[in-house]
Amino acid sequence: MDNAFRKIDIDIYDEDVLQEEELFDADPRDPAQVLDDAKQRQNAVRGALARSDVVGALNIVLEDAPYGSKVEEAKTVSLQTLLTILNTTKATEIPGVIRSLSLDGQDTLMKYLYKGMAMPGWGDISGSILLGWHEKLTEVAGTGCIVRTMTDRRIV
């Protein structure tokens, strides 16, 4: 069957077309400031990890996580920061840590887990560690948390 017609961008003929960025509220912060924040958090997280305060470290990186299209670098820094936390946490501590996160924190953590799993071999991503966190997080937050990750257009 001829399906070349599928490649025609019909949206350019539609004045009323719904754009991707209209589907969520944009981050009011300036991109440069978001990047600064992300870098500062990286240091704050290192400090918290040195005190072996995993919950504190996670809360720092999960709160107001960068999202949207203009903050790619800040997103990368945040993912890196988060991975250092995930990779250094003992498997037995994970359920307790997850339970002490806020609901927003749990949802954002799930977004990062899926982001990480979509980038195998990048940086220090370890599939088995991400899957371990995913299993524990789903036990606490349920499948609803996964649905929110898939639905939310504020992609981290």
Added chain:
Amino acid sequence: MAPEIFHIAQTPITCHAFSADHKQLAVSLNSNDAQIFTRQGAAWTPTETLSEHDKLITSIDWAPNSNRIVTASQDRNAYVWQQTPDPQTGKTIWKPTLVLLRINRAATHVRWSPNEDKFAVASGARAIAICSFDPENNWWVSKLLKKPIRSTVLSVDWHPNNVLLAAGSADMKARVFSAYIKEIDAKPTATVWGSKLPFNTVCGEYASPAGGWVHAVGFSPSGDVLAFASHDSSISIVYPGGPAIYNIRISSLPFVTLTWTGEDSIVAAGHDCQPVVSAASTTTRRTRGGPRAGPGSVGRLNSGAWSTFQDADKRGHTGPGGVKEKDTKLTTVHQNTITSVRPYEARGGRVSKVSTTGVDGTLVIWEADSVSAVTGAMGGMRM
């Protein structure tokens, strides 16, 4: 009391509506025809077929006082069906009247207004058709609510004042519109939603924090509170006077339909196959769920599909035999997604029974207060 369960069909039930006396039921069995069932003792038997649409019927509503049925379909049409004697045989038949909807995409949802002199048809044409009867020409005419809808409208619900209309849409927003028709409506009195209400006034626009298509909307019985269920597995409850929005996150799959049973409680149902009562008050919020698998398991994943996968993984079993027959049965009453929940019976100002139909072809009538057992509290609040 245990819920009453009726296996209506082997096919999915797209939507359902009862007659005022509950002796008759109109359903769309995922087809172009509306099927009317009549209750005979403990069973429902098909008695009549309303066929006029040439694509799937997406929604049916039965006006209790004027005894008229309205059907909406993917063929972009709506019909109003009225019982009239057949001129030849004298037998009572359902006579269709075509409605001029003026939409160029599928009609998705239809509801009669409380006074039954108007109805609203939601559609994929980024519009809602407000239809009223024009006695001069003897047909139903429509007026379109368009702005600021950006995508398919998935559900509508009328405010008790017969003027305001709530709509949930695939552009992630729930909105409250004025559907005031000069020829029909008396000048509406002011409500919490606003006082000046010409046609297409947008009285409010709301979204859930994580977004997602708004599958279902509903005004509370007084009309002062709005609830909507969205695809991010949450219910949002809007108090316009506050103004406050409460967002309740659900730990299971999204709801696609909801109905208020009192000023402070909602029954919602959807992909999780189990209706859930959500009790609302301005201070606390509880969500009560149905019987679930024990702690440590992930919803229902642990039963059928999961053990099939485990068997294949650990023991190399594939195909039937690896899993026992009973393991594929869900622990819930409905065996698939619930597509619609509607109030069934009211007692003392509260809805005492609700009815649900779903993709499993089953109709269930539940006691509204015992829809499910208490399992735990969850909540989230956003001001």
